[in-house]
Amino acid sequence: MVLYFIVNPSAKNGKCKKIWCKIEQRLQRRHIDYHVVFTQKQGDGTKLAQQFAEQKHEPFILIAVGGDGTIHEVMNGVAMYDHVAVGYIPAGTGNDFARGIKLSTKWNKAFGHMLSSIEHKRDNLYDIGVFQGTKRGVFVNNVGCGFDAHISRKVNASKWKHILNRLYLGKFVYVFYLLKELFTYQPTAVQLTVDQKQYAFSRAWLVTVANHPYYGGGMKIAPLAEANDQHFDIVVVDGVSRMKLLGLFVTVFWGGHIKMKEVHIFQGKYIHIRSHASLPLHADGEQIGEGEITILVNKQIRVFR
Numbered sequence: 001m002v003l004y005f006i007v008n009p010s011a012k013n014g015k016c017k018k019i020w021c022k023i024e025q026r027l028q029r030r031h032i033d034y035h036v037v038f039t040q041k042q043g044d045g046t047k048l049a050q051q052f053a054e055q056k057h058e059p060f061i062l063i064a065v066g067g068d069g070t071i072h073e074v075m076n077g078v079a080m081y082d083h084v085a086v087g088y089i090p091a092g093t094g095n096d097f098a099r100g101i102k103l104s105t106k107w108n109k110a111f112g113h114m115l116s117s118i119e120h121k122r123d124n125l126y127d128i129g130v131f132q133g134t135k136r137g138v139f140v141n142n143v144g145c146g147f148d149a150h151i152s153r154k155v156n157a158s159k160w161k162h163i164l165n166r167l168y169l170g171k172f173v174y175v176f177y178l179l180k181e182l183f184t185y186q187p188t189a190v191q192l193t194v195d196q197k198q199y200a201f202s203r204a205w206l207v208t209v210a211n212h213p214y215y216g217g218g219m220k221i222a223p224l225a226e227a228n229d230q231h232f233d234i235v236v237v238d239g240v241s242r243m244k245l246l247g248l249f250v251t252v253f254w255g256g257h258i259k260m261k262e263v264h265i266f267q268g269k270y271i272h273i274r275s276h277a278s279l280p281l282h283a284d285g286e287q288i289g290e291g292e293i294t295i296l297v298n299k300q301i302r303v304f305r
Protein backbone atom coordinates (compact mmCIF):
# COMPACT_ATOMS: atom_id res chain seq x y z
CA MET A 1 0.00 0.00 0.00
CA VAL A 2 1.11 3.55 -0.76
CA LEU A 3 0.48 6.32 1.79
CA TYR A 4 -0.27 9.78 0.38
CA PHE A 5 0.86 12.87 2.29
CA ILE A 6 0.00 16.57 2.02
CA VAL A 7 2.52 18.61 4.03
CA ASN A 8 2.30 22.29 4.92
CA PRO A 9 5.99 23.17 5.40
CA SER A 10 5.11 26.60 6.81
CA ALA A 11 3.03 25.24 9.72
CA LYS A 12 4.34 25.70 13.27
CA ASN A 13 6.30 28.75 12.09
CA GLY A 14 8.19 26.63 9.53
CA LYS A 15 9.10 23.80 11.92
CA CYS A 16 6.77 21.43 10.07
CA LYS A 17 9.35 21.13 7.29
CA LYS A 18 11.85 19.61 9.75
CA ILE A 19 9.14 17.37 11.20
CA TRP A 20 8.40 16.07 7.71
CA CYS A 21 12.11 15.21 7.19
CA LYS A 22 11.98 13.07 10.34
CA ILE A 23 8.72 11.41 9.24
CA GLU A 24 10.28 10.69 5.85
CA GLN A 25 13.32 9.03 7.46
CA ARG A 26 11.01 6.79 9.50
CA LEU A 27 8.97 5.85 6.44
CA GLN A 28 12.13 4.95 4.55
CA ARG A 29 13.53 3.00 7.48
CA ARG A 30 10.34 0.93 7.61
CA HIS A 31 10.24 0.51 3.79
CA ILE A 32 6.79 2.09 3.56
CA ASP A 33 5.87 3.37 0.08
CA TYR A 34 4.71 6.97 0.12
CA HIS A 35 3.97 9.91 -2.12
CA VAL A 36 4.26 13.47 -0.82
CA VAL A 37 3.20 16.91 -2.05
CA PHE A 38 3.80 20.25 -0.34
CA THR A 39 1.43 23.17 -0.06
CA GLN A 40 2.89 26.48 -1.23
CA LYS A 41 0.16 28.89 -0.24
CA GLN A 42 -3.27 29.16 1.34
CA GLY A 43 -5.87 26.99 -0.43
CA ASP A 44 -3.37 24.46 -1.83
CA GLY A 45 -4.37 21.83 0.74
CA THR A 46 -7.91 21.70 -0.65
CA LYS A 47 -6.82 21.68 -4.31
CA LEU A 48 -4.18 18.99 -3.84
CA ALA A 49 -6.49 16.79 -1.75
CA GLN A 50 -9.23 17.04 -4.36
CA GLN A 51 -6.76 16.21 -7.15
CA PHE A 52 -5.71 13.05 -5.30
CA ALA A 53 -9.35 12.06 -4.75
CA GLU A 54 -10.24 12.56 -8.40
CA GLN A 55 -7.18 10.82 -9.84
CA LYS A 56 -7.49 7.72 -7.68
CA HIS A 57 -10.52 5.48 -7.95
CA GLU A 58 -9.44 2.81 -5.46
CA PRO A 59 -9.72 3.46 -1.68
CA PHE A 60 -6.63 5.21 -0.33
CA ILE A 61 -5.34 7.03 2.78
CA LEU A 62 -4.47 10.71 2.58
CA ILE A 63 -2.47 12.07 5.50
CA ALA A 64 -2.35 15.78 6.36
CA VAL A 65 0.80 17.04 8.10
CA GLY A 66 0.43 20.52 9.59
CA GLY A 67 -1.88 22.47 11.87
CA ASP A 68 -5.62 23.01 12.05
CA GLY A 69 -5.57 25.13 8.88
CA THR A 70 -4.01 22.23 6.96
CA ILE A 71 -6.47 19.55 8.14
CA HIS A 72 -9.31 22.02 7.47
CA GLU A 73 -8.15 22.49 3.87
CA VAL A 74 -7.54 18.78 3.26
CA MET A 75 -10.99 17.84 4.60
CA ASN A 76 -12.54 20.46 2.31
CA GLY A 77 -10.89 18.70 -0.63
CA VAL A 78 -11.97 15.14 0.22
CA ALA A 79 -15.16 15.32 2.28
CA MET A 80 -17.41 14.38 -0.62
CA TYR A 81 -15.35 11.34 -1.72
CA ASP A 82 -16.21 8.10 0.04
CA HIS A 83 -13.10 6.24 -1.16
CA VAL A 84 -10.75 8.49 0.86
CA ALA A 85 -9.78 7.81 4.47
CA VAL A 86 -7.77 10.47 6.26
CA GLY A 87 -4.77 10.50 8.59
CA TYR A 88 -3.47 13.48 10.51
CA ILE A 89 -0.06 14.27 11.97
CA PRO A 90 -0.30 17.36 14.20
CA ALA A 91 2.55 19.70 13.29
CA GLY A 92 1.02 23.13 13.82
CA THR A 93 0.91 25.67 16.62
CA GLY A 94 -2.64 24.98 17.85
CA ASN A 95 -3.45 21.34 16.96
CA ASP A 96 -7.02 21.46 18.28
CA PHE A 97 -8.24 18.75 15.88
CA ALA A 98 -5.69 16.34 17.37
CA ARG A 99 -6.96 17.11 20.89
CA GLY A 100 -10.55 16.82 19.70
CA ILE A 101 -10.09 13.28 18.35
CA LYS A 102 -7.99 12.29 21.41
CA LEU A 103 -4.82 12.01 19.37
CA SER A 104 -1.47 12.96 20.88
CA THR A 105 -0.42 16.52 19.96
CA LYS A 106 3.16 15.20 19.73
CA TRP A 107 3.80 14.43 16.06
CA ASN A 108 6.01 11.39 16.72
CA LYS A 109 3.49 9.68 19.02
CA ALA A 110 0.63 10.48 16.64
CA PHE A 111 2.64 9.14 13.70
CA GLY A 112 3.50 5.85 15.45
CA HIS A 113 -0.09 5.37 16.53
CA MET A 114 -1.43 6.10 13.06
CA LEU A 115 0.93 3.60 11.39
CA SER A 116 -0.17 0.91 13.83
CA SER A 117 -3.88 1.72 13.18
CA ILE A 118 -3.31 1.52 9.42
CA GLU A 119 -1.46 -1.78 9.80
CA HIS A 120 -4.35 -3.24 11.82
CA LYS A 121 -7.03 -1.59 9.59
CA ARG A 122 -8.39 0.18 12.68
CA ASP A 123 -10.10 3.39 11.59
CA ASN A 124 -12.55 5.65 13.46
CA LEU A 125 -15.50 7.65 12.20
CA TYR A 126 -15.62 11.38 13.02
CA ASP A 127 -18.26 14.00 12.30
CA ILE A 128 -17.64 16.77 9.84
CA GLY A 129 -19.90 19.76 9.49
CA VAL A 130 -20.97 21.71 6.45
CA PHE A 131 -21.55 25.47 6.57
CA GLN A 132 -23.43 27.60 4.07
CA GLY A 133 -23.17 31.38 4.38
CA THR A 134 -21.55 33.77 1.94
CA LYS A 135 -19.11 30.87 1.51
CA ARG A 136 -19.74 27.12 1.62
CA GLY A 137 -17.43 24.45 2.99
CA VAL A 138 -16.80 21.87 5.67
CA PHE A 139 -15.21 22.15 9.10
CA VAL A 140 -13.76 19.73 11.60
CA ASN A 141 -13.28 21.84 14.75
CA ASN A 142 -15.77 24.71 14.99
CA VAL A 143 -17.57 27.56 13.30
CA GLY A 144 -17.54 30.83 15.22
CA CYS A 145 -19.60 33.94 14.87
CA GLY A 146 -19.06 37.34 16.54
CA PHE A 147 -16.29 38.51 18.84
CA ASP A 148 -13.86 35.59 18.34
CA ALA A 149 -14.12 35.82 14.54
CA HIS A 150 -13.63 39.59 14.85
CA ILE A 151 -10.40 39.06 16.84
CA SER A 152 -9.02 36.44 14.44
CA ARG A 153 -9.77 38.79 11.52
CA LYS A 154 -7.85 41.61 13.24
CA VAL A 155 -4.94 39.27 14.04
CA ASN A 156 -4.72 37.94 10.47
CA ALA A 157 -4.67 41.48 9.09
CA SER A 158 -1.99 42.60 11.53
CA LYS A 159 1.52 43.14 10.21
CA TRP A 160 2.81 42.13 13.67
CA LYS A 161 1.48 38.58 13.35
CA HIS A 162 4.25 37.28 11.08
CA ILE A 163 6.99 39.15 12.91
CA LEU A 164 5.92 37.86 16.34
CA ASN A 165 5.21 34.36 14.96
CA ARG A 166 8.82 34.14 13.83
CA LEU A 167 9.87 35.02 17.38
CA TYR A 168 7.44 32.37 18.75
CA LEU A 169 5.41 35.18 20.35
CA GLY A 170 2.34 34.82 18.11
CA LYS A 171 -0.06 34.41 21.05
CA PHE A 172 0.73 37.95 22.22
CA VAL A 173 -0.94 39.35 19.08
CA TYR A 174 -4.17 37.57 20.10
CA VAL A 175 -3.93 38.85 23.66
CA PHE A 176 -3.24 42.38 22.39
CA TYR A 177 -6.29 42.45 20.09
CA LEU A 178 -8.45 40.67 22.67
CA LEU A 179 -7.76 43.41 25.23
CA LYS A 180 -8.01 46.20 22.66
CA GLU A 181 -11.28 45.07 21.05
CA LEU A 182 -12.89 44.04 24.33
CA PHE A 183 -13.56 47.69 25.13
CA THR A 184 -14.89 48.71 21.70
CA TYR A 185 -16.68 45.63 20.26
CA GLN A 186 -20.48 45.93 20.43
CA PRO A 187 -22.41 42.74 21.25
CA THR A 188 -25.52 42.35 19.10
CA ALA A 189 -28.94 40.70 18.95
CA VAL A 190 -28.76 37.19 17.50
CA GLN A 191 -31.49 34.74 16.46
CA LEU A 192 -30.45 31.13 16.79
CA THR A 193 -32.27 28.06 15.47
CA VAL A 194 -31.19 24.64 16.76
CA ASP A 195 -33.09 21.82 15.05
CA GLN A 196 -36.75 22.90 15.41
CA LYS A 197 -36.29 25.35 18.29
CA GLN A 198 -35.68 29.09 18.14
CA TYR A 199 -33.81 31.24 20.64
CA ALA A 200 -33.24 35.01 20.77
CA PHE A 201 -30.31 36.77 22.44
CA SER A 202 -30.17 40.53 22.84
CA ARG A 203 -26.46 41.10 23.59
CA ALA A 204 -24.58 38.13 22.14
CA TRP A 205 -20.79 38.31 22.13
CA LEU A 206 -20.20 35.06 20.34
CA VAL A 207 -21.85 31.90 19.07
CA THR A 208 -19.59 28.88 18.58
CA VAL A 209 -20.73 25.66 16.94
CA ALA A 210 -18.32 23.01 18.16
CA ASN A 211 -17.62 19.50 16.92
CA HIS A 212 -15.34 18.77 19.90
CA PRO A 213 -14.25 20.66 23.04
CA TYR A 214 -11.13 22.45 21.83
CA TYR A 215 -10.62 25.87 20.41
CA GLY A 216 -7.84 28.44 19.91
CA GLY A 217 -4.98 26.10 20.82
CA GLY A 218 -6.41 24.15 23.77
CA MET A 219 -9.23 26.28 25.23
CA LYS A 220 -12.17 24.04 26.23
CA ILE A 221 -14.97 26.09 24.71
CA ALA A 222 -17.45 23.17 24.59
CA PRO A 223 -16.18 20.74 27.26
CA LEU A 224 -18.95 18.17 26.71
CA ALA A 225 -18.73 17.98 22.90
CA GLU A 226 -17.70 14.68 21.26
CA ALA A 227 -16.32 14.51 17.73
CA ASN A 228 -18.19 11.30 16.88
CA ASP A 229 -21.70 11.76 18.35
CA GLN A 230 -23.30 13.11 15.13
CA HIS A 231 -24.37 16.41 16.63
CA PHE A 232 -22.71 19.69 17.56
CA ASP A 233 -22.54 21.63 20.81
CA ILE A 234 -23.50 25.29 20.45
CA VAL A 235 -22.07 27.78 22.96
CA VAL A 236 -23.60 31.26 23.22
CA VAL A 237 -22.11 34.01 25.40
CA ASP A 238 -24.80 36.64 25.92
CA GLY A 239 -25.30 39.68 28.15
CA VAL A 240 -21.95 39.43 29.92
CA SER A 241 -20.10 42.54 31.15
CA ARG A 242 -16.74 43.36 29.58
CA MET A 243 -14.84 42.59 32.78
CA LYS A 244 -16.63 39.27 33.23
CA LEU A 245 -15.86 38.38 29.61
CA LEU A 246 -12.19 38.86 30.39
CA GLY A 247 -12.61 36.36 33.24
CA LEU A 248 -14.36 33.98 30.84
CA PHE A 249 -11.26 33.90 28.62
CA VAL A 250 -9.36 32.54 31.63
CA THR A 251 -11.90 29.95 32.84
CA VAL A 252 -12.41 28.67 29.27
CA PHE A 253 -8.98 26.99 29.49
CA TRP A 254 -10.45 24.31 31.80
CA GLY A 255 -14.11 24.65 30.73
CA GLY A 256 -15.19 26.47 33.92
CA HIS A 257 -17.04 29.14 31.90
CA ILE A 258 -20.03 26.83 31.33
CA LYS A 259 -21.12 27.47 34.94
CA MET A 260 -21.62 31.19 34.18
CA LYS A 261 -25.28 32.22 33.78
CA GLU A 262 -24.39 34.22 30.64
CA VAL A 263 -23.12 31.06 28.90
CA HIS A 264 -25.83 28.99 27.16
CA ILE A 265 -25.23 25.55 25.69
CA PHE A 266 -27.38 23.66 23.17
CA GLN A 267 -26.96 20.51 21.14
CA GLY A 268 -28.24 19.85 17.64
CA LYS A 269 -27.70 18.78 14.04
CA TYR A 270 -29.14 21.79 12.22
CA ILE A 271 -28.08 25.28 13.30
CA HIS A 272 -28.99 28.63 11.82
CA ILE A 273 -27.48 31.91 13.09
CA ARG A 274 -28.90 35.27 12.06
CA SER A 275 -28.31 38.86 13.13
CA HIS A 276 -29.20 42.34 11.83
CA ALA A 277 -25.54 43.23 12.25
CA SER A 278 -23.32 41.54 9.68
CA LEU A 279 -21.39 39.32 12.10
CA PRO A 280 -17.90 38.11 11.15
CA LEU A 281 -17.54 34.32 10.77
CA HIS A 282 -14.74 31.78 10.90
CA ALA A 283 -14.52 28.03 10.28
CA ASP A 284 -11.62 26.24 12.02
CA GLY A 285 -10.00 29.66 12.44
CA GLU A 286 -10.16 30.53 8.70
CA GLN A 287 -12.19 33.63 7.73
CA ILE A 288 -15.41 32.71 5.88
CA GLY A 289 -17.03 36.12 5.45
CA GLU A 290 -19.90 37.54 7.45
CA GLY A 291 -23.67 37.47 7.89
CA GLU A 292 -26.22 34.68 8.15
CA ILE A 293 -25.03 31.08 8.32
CA THR A 294 -26.52 27.58 8.30
CA ILE A 295 -24.58 24.64 9.73
CA LEU A 296 -25.37 20.93 9.45
CA VAL A 297 -23.77 17.73 10.62
CA ASN A 298 -22.76 16.54 7.19
CA LYS A 299 -21.52 13.00 7.48
CA GLN A 300 -18.77 11.03 9.11
CA ILE A 301 -15.34 10.51 7.64
CA ARG A 302 -12.93 7.61 8.23
CA VAL A 303 -9.85 8.69 10.15
CA PHE A 304 -6.79 6.59 11.03
CA ARG A 305 -5.41 7.89 14.32
Ligand SMILES: Nc1ncnc2c1ncn2[C@@H]1O[C@H](COP(=O)(O)OP(=O)(O)OP(=O)(O)O)[C@@H](O)[C@H]1O
Pocket: 008, 009, 010, 011, 012, 013, 039, 040, 041, 042, 043, 044, 066, 067, 068, 069, 070, 071, 073, 091, 092, 093, 094, 095, 096, 285
Ligand atom coordinates in the same frame (compact mmCIF):
# COMPACT_ATOMS: atom_id res chain seq x y z
N1 LIG B 1 3.76 26.97 1.86
C1 LIG B 1 2.94 27.79 2.54
N2 LIG B 1 3.36 29.05 2.87
C2 LIG B 1 2.58 29.87 3.61
N3 LIG B 1 1.33 29.54 4.06
C3 LIG B 1 0.87 28.31 3.76
C4 LIG B 1 1.64 27.38 2.99
N4 LIG B 1 0.92 26.24 2.85
C5 LIG B 1 -0.25 26.44 3.51
N5 LIG B 1 -0.28 27.69 4.05
C6 LIG B 1 -1.32 28.27 4.92
O1 LIG B 1 -0.78 28.31 6.25
C7 LIG B 1 -1.86 28.52 7.15
C8 LIG B 1 -1.54 27.99 8.52
O2 LIG B 1 -1.38 26.60 8.47
P1 LIG B 1 -1.73 25.65 9.71
O3 LIG B 1 -2.98 26.12 10.37
O4 LIG B 1 -1.68 24.27 9.23
O5 LIG B 1 -0.49 25.87 10.70
P2 LIG B 1 -0.41 26.61 12.09
O6 LIG B 1 -1.06 27.95 11.99
O7 LIG B 1 1.02 26.54 12.51
O8 LIG B 1 -1.23 25.64 13.06
P3 LIG B 1 -2.61 25.81 13.90
O9 LIG B 1 -3.68 26.25 12.96
O10 LIG B 1 -2.86 24.44 14.47
O11 LIG B 1 -2.32 26.85 14.95
C9 LIG B 1 -3.07 27.89 6.49
O12 LIG B 1 -4.07 28.88 6.33
C10 LIG B 1 -2.55 27.42 5.12
O13 LIG B 1 -3.46 27.68 4.08
